[in-house]
Amino acid sequence: MDACEEDGHWIHIKEGKDWRTDLRSNTQLVPYNATALALAFALISHITMVFSRALILAALPLLAVAADLCCQSTGDASDSAIAALLASLGITDVTGLVGVGCSAITVIQVGSCESANTVTCTDNSHAGLVSLDCVPINV
Known part of the structure; x- marks a missing residue:
């Protein structure tokens, strides 16, 4: 050793x-x-x-997909009006907050969108008609 x-x-x-x-x-x-x-x-x-x-x-x-949006209205996917709109578009099995008539928030729009309708959504693939999987944000 x-x-x-x-x-x-x-x-x-x-x-x-x-x-x-x-x-x-x-x-x-x-x-x-x-x-x-x-x-x-x-x-x-x-x-x-x-x-x-x-x-x-x-x-x-x-x-990469999430975007800040200003929507004409927002509501839960289970609301009757939103559920009917989703069904008419052939969109099924949706839960959570949905944005209707959404467009991207620009610098010019900041402050002009109602705070209840500003959201970030991860599924914006429906030509602005509806945006899915949304979360409310403050702008």
Whole structure:
């Protein structure tokens, strides 16, 4: 068994691992394997990076599609008038807030739209007739 002093500890080389011994109390500390420790940190860093990228990629579609809109009216998808409009357009299985007759808010329009009808919607694919999955906003 080889031994050398480093930073107030004896490092004993035994079976390919470093064993540190505290010189003050002569007690053996945990096995010290620099390679295994470096690999563990690299693995943790990689996993963290993968999950953070996945979260960013999951949020991109929402950010790319959502738009601030001024609607002629807004209401719940279960309201009879809105449900009838959705049915006439062939849109089914809708829940939540729906905007009717919406257009994008421009710098000129800020302040001219009623606050009850300003929304951000993620489904604006119906030519401005209806916008789905809306959330009220303050402009």
